[in-house]
Amino acid sequence: MRDSTMDNNDKSKKQAMKQLRAERKEMIKAASARMKIQKKKIEAIKEQLNNGERTIPEVAEATGLEPAEVLWFVAALKKYGEVVEGEKDGSFFRYQLAAGLSRAE
Amino acid sequence: MAENKMTFDALVVGGGIAGLQAALDLADQEFKVAIVERDASIGGKMIRLSKVFPTLDCASCITTPKMASAAHHENITIFTYCEMKRLQKLAGGFSASIQQKPRFVDELKCIGCRQCEYECPVYVADPEQGGFSARKAIFVPFSNAIPQVAVLDVENCMLCGKCEKVCPTKAVDYLQQPKDFSIEAKTVILATGIGITPLENKVQYGEGKIPNVITALQMERLLAPHGPYNRVLRPADGMEPDSIAYIQCAGSRDKSMGVPYCSRVCCMYAIKQAMLLSGALPLADVTIYYMDIRAFGKGYEQFYQNAKAMGIQFVKAKVARLTEGENGAVTVHYESQEADGGVTSAEHDLVVLSLGMVPDWNPAGYCEVSTASDGFIRSVKPKLAPTLTDTEGIFVAGAAAGPKDIVDSIAEAGAAAMSAAEYLTVLNSRRRAVA
Ligand SMILES: Cc1cc2nc3c(=O)[nH]c(=O)nc-3n(C[C@H](O)[C@H](O)[C@H](O)COP(=O)(O)OP(=O)(O)OC[C@H]3O[C@@H](n4cnc5c(N)ncnc54)[C@H](O)[C@@H]3O)c2cc1C
Ligand code: SF4
Ligand code: SF4
Numbered sequence: 001m002r003d004s005t006m007d008n009n010d011k012s013k014k015q016a017m018k019q020l021r022a023e024r025k026e027m028i029k030a031a032s033a034r035m036k037i038q039k040k041k042i043e044a045i046k047e048q049l050n051n052g053e054r055t056i057p058e059v060a061e062a063t064g065l066e067p068a069e070v071l072w073f074v075a076a077l078k079k080y081g082e083v084v085e086g087e088k089d090g091s092f093f094r095y096q097l098a099a100g101l102s103r104a105e
Numbered sequence: 106m107a108e109n110k111m112t113f114d115a116l117v118v119g120g121g122i123a124g125l126q127a128a129l130d131l132a133d134q135e136f137k138v139a140i141v142e143r144d145a146s147i148g149g150k151m152i153r154l155s156k157v158f159p160t161l162d163c164a165s166c167i168t169t170p171k172m173a174s175a176a177h178h179e180n181i182t183i184f185t186y187c188e189m190k191r192l193q194k195l196a197g198g199f200s201a202s203i204q205q206k207p208r209f210v211d212e213l214k215c216i217g218c219r220q221c222e223y224e225c226p227v228y229v230a231d232p233e234q235g236g237f238s239a240r241k242a243i244f245v246p247f248s249n250a251i252p253q254v255a256v257l258d259v260e261n262c263m264l265c266g267k268c269e270k271v272c273p274t275k276a277v278d279y280l281q282q283p284k285d286f287s288i289e290a291k292t293v294i295l296a297t298g299i300g301i302t303p304l305e306n307k308v309q310y311g312e313g314k315i316p317n318v319i320t321a322l323q324m325e326r327l328l329a330p331h332g333p334y335n336r337v338l339r340p341a342d343g344m345e346p347d348s349i350a351y352i353q354c355a356g357s358r359d360k361s362m363g364v365p366y367c368s369r370v371c372c373m374y375a376i377k378q379a380m381l382l383s384g385a386l387p388l389a390d391v392t393i394y395y396m397d398i399r400a401f402g403k404g405y406e407q408f409y410q411n412a413k414a415m416g417i418q419f420v421k422a423k424v425a426r427l428t429e430g431e432n433g434a435v436t437v438h439y440e441s442q443e444a445d446g447g448v449t450s451a452e453h454d455l456v457v458l459s460l461g462m463v464p465d466w467n468p469a470g471y472c473e474v475s476t477a478s479d480g481f482i483r484s485v486k487p488k489l490a491p492t493l494t495d496t497e498g499i500f501v502a503g504a505a506a507g508p509k510d511i512v513d514s515i516a517e518a519g520a521a522a523m524s525a526a527e528y529l530t531v532l533n534s535r536r537r538a539v540a
Contacts, residue, residue: 071340072238075237079238091344
């Protein structure tokens with residue numbers, strides 16, 4: 001059971017959050033727009049890495065993204081455990097989705 | 106922080122290696138010390154390096170224990186993510202007005218589990234990794250940061266609420282406000298360190314727009330075990346470079362960059378990185394374009410000779426400009442100062458600029474300490490007592506007083522602590538005599 005102080009706290013927090021959202025409106029809008037674009041790019045990259053091991057230039061070619069950007073996302077996805085590094089292919093390394101790897105095993 | 110005013114014997118501004126060493130030396134003598142650090146973690150430049158010359162010790166392995174000793178010392182209190190707004194002289198001491206920036210995470214509740222970071226959907230270029238990888242809008246600064254407390258960056262936050270929901274300790278606090286407090290101390294040590302000249306400042310070197318031209322600090326990250334790729338790759342396309350070049354004095358001894366002085370450590374860190382690259386990429390060619398090599402410290406000349414023996418190419422030359430080459434290569438146009446001389450060029454897969462060092466902080470407007478013509482904090486007795494500033498009771502240590510390597514920064518930090526301890530002892534005995 002909730003007592004009334006709790007309800008009051010909840011209410012004032014809700015009010016403060018509403019105000020914060022209003023203050024940060026522009027920043028929130030810009031961050032959300034960036035996130036949406038990132039999400040699309042990440043999906044496109046992951047789709048490639050789901051089809052087996054790929055190098056950065058291969059993913060760039062298939063997705064139409066700049067190789068530097070592909071590498072940036074792959075490095076980030078690797079850091080958060082979603083992508084793993086595979087074999088070397090010439091001067092490049094191959095990468096694959098960590099989930100794809102566990103499926104194959 | 107319950108109280109608004111705290112009292113210590115000494116205040117150390119800057120939690121880099123110099124500040125930490127000075128604080129530890131004072132605290133071991135039973136003085137109560139406060140460290141104020143602007144960053145979310147202590148450790149300064151050194152904790153961001155891969156290995157350090159001339160011993161090639163792993164930077165993290167020797168810095169982390171120092172950071173931990175300071176953090177756990179009963180006589181040291183560390184205030185991170187804090188700006189010093191003003192340092193005023195009072196009768197018998199100083200008062201510093203400090204503002205702690207909001208982390209939007211409760212420092213006492215956060216356990217550094219990074220669940221918030223994994224959950225947050227916004228990726229942001231991570232300056233701690235030279236921008237080569239990403240962190241999230243809420244993040245723990247880096248794996249060996251102290252304290253291990255998350256920080257939320259409002260500019261990239263959508264206020265989606267995911268981090269708050271996932272946090273097991275309810276530490277996320279979107280409504281956190283800056284906290285103002287003051288620290289009173291009898292003596293102050295300034296250990297505010299160095300920054301590097303921006304890559305964008307030099308037109309001849311491409312103003313940061315040529316792919317695969319990076320800074321030496323970025324190379325430190327590529328070489329570090331917890332680097333962005335966990336190996337050395339070209340940032341423009343992920344290729345393992347076969348040929349890497351260093352441009353020395355890229356921003357030092359250069360009036361056009363406002364840095365007429367020698368930055369002292371760049372020759373040595375370039376040689377160090379070249380050696381580490383030879384280890385990481387045994388087949389790669391490493392070339393260092395230099396005006397002259399300044400291997401000034403104990404064992405440093407031997408270090409340089411070892412690098413030559415390892416096959417690292419040293420080309421005495423003045424690099425005029427860099428241009429974009431074929432397939433991500435960088436063309437180095439230079440005037441050779443070797444036997445046959447002449448203007449020529451060479452292509453490399455990756456080019457590293459050994460940028461100049463500049464002061465990280467200017468005391469103007471914050472406290473009554475003056476700087477020298479190079480912008481570093483002025484030492485009034487540079488030969489006999491290099492840690493003395495022009496304000497009695499305020500000492501300077503490490504790279505804040507001028508470009509310096511770690512050995513010299515630590516030695517000077519010890520000297521600053523000694524001078525501060527002496528100052529405190531005299532002050533205390535005078536007080537006792539009056540009483
Ligand atoms: C690429 C590179 C490689 C290097 N490699 C080596 C090496 O191999 N061996 C070696 O001996 N040296 C090396 N150095 C030099 C070494 O980094 C410095 O000697 C050392 O970091 C100096 O320590 P410091 O504590 O004086 O300054 P810093 O490490 O710069 O620390 C200063 C601290 O003060 C904080 N600060 C600044 N202003 C304020 C303020 N107003 N309020 C609160 N806090 C503030 C900063 O955030 C920072 O944490 C290298 C430097 C570079 C750039
Ligand atoms: S509220 Fe902000 S920091 Fe937290 S998960 Fe959402 S976007 Fe990330
Ligand atoms: S804020 Fe919460 S989720 Fe994030 S690191 Fe701290 S304890 Fe973990």
